[in-house]
Amino acid sequence: MTDDPNEQTLDSVSGPNAEALLAYLRYKESTGNANVDDFLQESPACAAYAEVLRSHAEAANQIGLNGEPSSNRAEDPSGNSANDINDQTVDFPANANVESYHDVPDDIAFETVVREIAFHAKGGLGVICSGEDSILNRRVAIKFIRPDRATETASDTFALEAEITGRLDHPGVTPVHGIGETQEGQRFYVMRFLPGESLRDQLSKYHKHVEQDESERAVDFRNMLACYVSVCKTIAYAHSCGILHRDIKPHNIMLGSYGETIVVDWGLSIPIEPSRDLRAEGDGTILPENGGSSEGHPVINGTLAYMAPEQAAGEQQLTPAADIYALGATLYQLLCGQAPLKGETFASAIQKIIRGDYPSPREVRHDVSPELEAICLRAMELKPQDRYTTALELAEDVERFLADEPVSVHPDNASQRIARWSRHHPVAVLTGGVSTILILLSVTAGLIVSSIFYSRAVELNKSLLLHLANTAALRWSSDLRGRWGKLEHWADDGELHQALRRVNEMNDLQIAEADEVQDWLTKRAVQGIGDLKVTSWYVNDSQGRIVALYDPNLPGKSEFHGVRFDYRTYFHGGKNDLPKKEPAEVAYPMLERPKLSAVYRSVGEKLAYRVALSVPIGPVEDRLGVLTMTIDLGFLEDADLIDMRENTFGGKESLRGIYLKYNVNDNPQSLKRVSTELLEKIDAQDFTNSDHFNAILVADYSGPVDPPGISSRQAAIAPVVVNGVWTGLVVVVEEGDVID
Numbered sequence: 001m002t003d004d005p006n007e008q009t010l011d012s013v014s015g016p017n018a019e020a021l022l023a024y025l026r027y028k029e030s031t032g033n034a035n036v037d038d039f040l041q042e043s044p045a046c047a048a049y050a051e052v053l054r055s056h057a058e059a060a061n062q063i064g065l066n067g068e069p070s071s072n073r074a075e076d077p078s079g080n081s082a083n084d085i086n087d088q089t090v091d092f093p094a095n096a097n098v099e100s101y102h103d104v105p106d107d108i109a110f111e112t113v114v115r116e117i118a119f120h121a122k123g124g125l126g127v128i129c130s131g132e133d134s135i136l137n138r139r140v141a142i143k144f145i146r147p148d149r150a151t152e153t154a155s156d157t158f159a160l161e162a163e164i165t166g167r168l169d170h171p172g173v174t175p176v177h178g179i180g181e182t183q184e185g186q187r188f189y190v191m192r193f194l195p196g197e198s199l200r201d202q203l204s205k206y207h208k209h210v211e212q213d214e215s216e217r218a219v220d221f222r223n224m225l226a227c228y229v230s231v232c233k234t235i236a237y238a239h240s241c242g243i244l245h246r247d248i249k250p251h252n253i254m255l256g257s258y259g260e261t262i263v264v265d266w267g268l269s270i271p272i273e274p275s276r277d278l279r280a281e282g283d284g285t286i287l288p289e290n291g292g293s294s295e296g297h298p299v300i301n302g303t304l305a306y307m308a309p310e311q312a313a314g315e316q317q318l319t320p321a322a323d324i325y326a327l328g329a330t331l332y333q334l335l336c337g338q339a340p341l342k343g344e345t346f347a348s349a350i351q352k353i354i355r356g357d358y359p360s361p362r363e364v365r366h367d368v369s370p371e372l373e374a375i376c377l378r379a380m381e382l383k384p385q386d387r388y389t390t391a392l393e394l395a396e397d398v399e400r401f402l403a404d405e406p407v408s409v410h411p412d413n414a415s416q417r418i419a420r421w422s423r424h425h426p427v428a429v430l431t432g433g434v435s436t437i438l439i440l441l442s443v444t445a446g447l448i449v450s451s452i453f454y455s456r457a458v459e460l461n462k463s464l465l466l467h468l469a470n471t472a473a474l475r476w477s478s479d480l481r482g483r484w485g486k487l488e489h490w491a492d493d494g495e496l497h498q499a500l501r502r503v504n505e506m507n508d509l510q511i512a513e514a515d516e517v518q519d520w521l522t523k524r525a526v527q528g529i530g531d532l533k534v535t536s537w538y539v540n541d542s543q544g545r546i547v548a549l550y551d552p553n554l555p556g557k558s559e560f561h562g563v564r565f566d567y568r569t570y571f572h573g574g575k576n577d578l579p580k581k582e583p584a585e586v587a588y589p590m591l592e593r594p595k596l597s598a599v600y601r602s603v604g605e606k607l608a609y610r611v612a613l614s615v616p617i618g619p620v621e622d623r624l625g626v627l628t629m630t631i632d633l634g635f636l637e638d639a640d641l642i643d644m645r646e647n648t649f650g651g652k653e654s655l656r657g658i659y660l661k662y663n664v665n666d667n668p669q670s671l672k673r674v675s676t677e678l679l680e681k682i683d684a685q686d687f688t689n690s691d692h693f694n695a696i697l698v699a700d701y702s703g704p705v706d707p708p709g710i711s712s713r714q715a716a717i718a719p720v721v722v723n724g725v726w727t728g729l730v731v732v733v734e735e736g737d738v739i740d
Contacts, residue, residue: 020049141193162189172234200250207337230261232395248326305339321384328379374410389485408478469695469716500624521548570612645728687719
């Protein structure tokens with residue numbers, strides 16, 4: 001073998017193409033000559049690879065191996081040649097034209113032909129067929145408007161359904177491929193074909209085949225609950241986009257063969273204006289182009305057996321709560337194998353829906369889980385404001401059940417907590433059982449094992465305390481969400497908006513005589529308090545003047561009617577009350593989001609310390625006032641809630657760590673507060689970005705009303721978090737407490 005690389009034979013190395021190219025490149029580098037024919041004259045052994053070498057030489061020239069731009073190389077927008085090999089993409093073979101794709105057409109049109117169309121199913125407005133997309137060779141579904149329903153109104157509804165279905169971009173909604181008309185003028189739209197069965201069909205089989213193996217039934221049941229969670233999330237997405245379905249039921253939920261869960265038949269859906277708490281960050285509405293609104297539709301639309309009371313009563317301004325009720329009725333059928341109402345005449349069904357007259361799930365089937373029954377009944381509450389605030393909250397509670405965690409609407413009692421802890425810690429339980437056996441074997445060994453068992457019992461007690469605190473915090477989180485939900489529901493009332501617009505134009509003398517908002521608040525408060533522990537309700541106008549106050553213990557118009565309270569924290573949303581302004585001064589700005597006030601001291605004859613929950617009234621661009629509910633300290637006597645926020649009461653000293661459980665006299669120093677040591681321990685925890693299930697243990701806790709001589713004991717403290725934000729409240733569970 002010669003040392004000259006150009007005289008090496010190709011047979012001496014593997015990969016002859018590569019070796020020929022390397023020889024050519026070495027020749028070009030040493031001579032500066034890139035001509036392939038000149039190289040072949042000097043290296044005849046490479047002649048068999050001439051075409052390969054020419055192709056690679058062309059490619060090498062395009063990507064700049066020479067270090068110089070070739071005549072056909074692209075330049076970047078700045079005018080600089082792209083000489084770096086990593087900056088170029090080359091299509092092989094090398095003689096292919098490399099063209100830029102900067103020219104994009106303004107619009108394009110595409111179409112397909114669907115063949116082999118066959119009937120598949122029929123609905124109230126349309127007929128579903130299946131067919132074969134001849135362009136993409138896929139099976140599709142085609143929905144035609146029924147000829148006997150093809151009125152102008154029905155055609156508009158059909159077009160609206162197609163648009164809404166097409167614009168809802170979510171895995172739980174069928175993708176729409178296109179819309180059109182037949183030559184005869186029959187309207188249709190084409191969408192994905194989903195092989196499978198409806199949830200109604202699957203529920204029917206599940207509840208009929210009770211002889212099925214228990215383990216198989218348990219798996220099937222959990223799978224159906226998982227599908228139900230997907231449905232809730234799909235509906236939550238639709239609500240966030242401003243769409244109300246209005247006909248949720250098992251028949252309109254399709255289950256695919258590979259785990260797909262699709263909500264279908266959006267023919268009765270209507271656009272709504274979603275409140276901000278329904279939208280995830282970055283979400284927007286998809287109000288349809290084809291018109292439609294939440295008003296002006298037929299007063300009763302939907303399926304009676306799953307219809308919310310307000311929908312059955314013909315209310316035209318429906319809210320997402322109507323869909324949440326239908327989700328609860330769907331869960332009812334999942335649990336019981338039947339709808340809440342069945343075999344009723346139209347008139348009797350309407351009456352029962354409005355009264356909430358249906359048996360509870362456990363009355364129908366005794367084996368229904370109490371937690372799932374509680375979830376179902378919360379979703380189906382008679383009053384919209386008493387249901388889950390969003391469909392996501394409903395989904396989260398079902399997910400907690402599936403994860404064997406406490407649900408927000410049914411906190412565990414002590415025995416359930418122990419049973420749940422045992423399921424979550426089987427090794428510890430097993431160890432305890434083994435320890436018991438060993439005790440019986442030997443007294444000496446038993447003493448040792450009992451010590452171990454005691455140690456484990458101590459750990460169990462700690463875990464139980466932490467779990468109780470987390471559960472209590474979750475319960476109060478749900479309570480606060482429910483209160484804010486009620487306030488926000490009331491604050492969206494159009495009648496209140498109109499009344500406040502008039503009131504905001506009045507002077508103080510006119511306000512004193514105005515009763516319109518007062519009448520509205522009294523009617524709402526009397527009907528809506530229910531089991532809530534509330535001291536009073538306020539409505540303040542845009543200047544902070546009280547234009548309505550309802551206190552069940554103080555009949556008649558309040559002495560504070562027309563008095564300005566814009567300095568209160570519940571009005572302006574700040575940490576504490578601000579200095580009062582003179583009547584002629586411009587009022588403090590209103591809060592922008594729901595607020596839980598710090599503890600403050602009321603004025604007038606009935607002095608009390610209280611907290612307030614408040615929400616703004618009216619859209620962001622047109623704030624009209626503030627709606628507030630107040631709760632006196634002592635009203636929450638069943639809760640060891642502690643307010644960790646600053647409370648100055650107009651003075652300089654900051655009072656923190658106030659127990660909301662105890663009522664006191666007029667002196668702020670008589671407020672029950674945590675010890676300085678406990679305050680420091682709680683402050684050491686960063687609850688600012690906290691979440692649920694984040695309790696801490698305190699080994700030497702003493703309560704605020706413990707008599708002298710009572711020794712300290714162990715306690716757990718957990719933050720009360722609402723929608724991912726710490727409220728500033730913590731809940732305390734002492735050793736020996738039982739949370740029912």
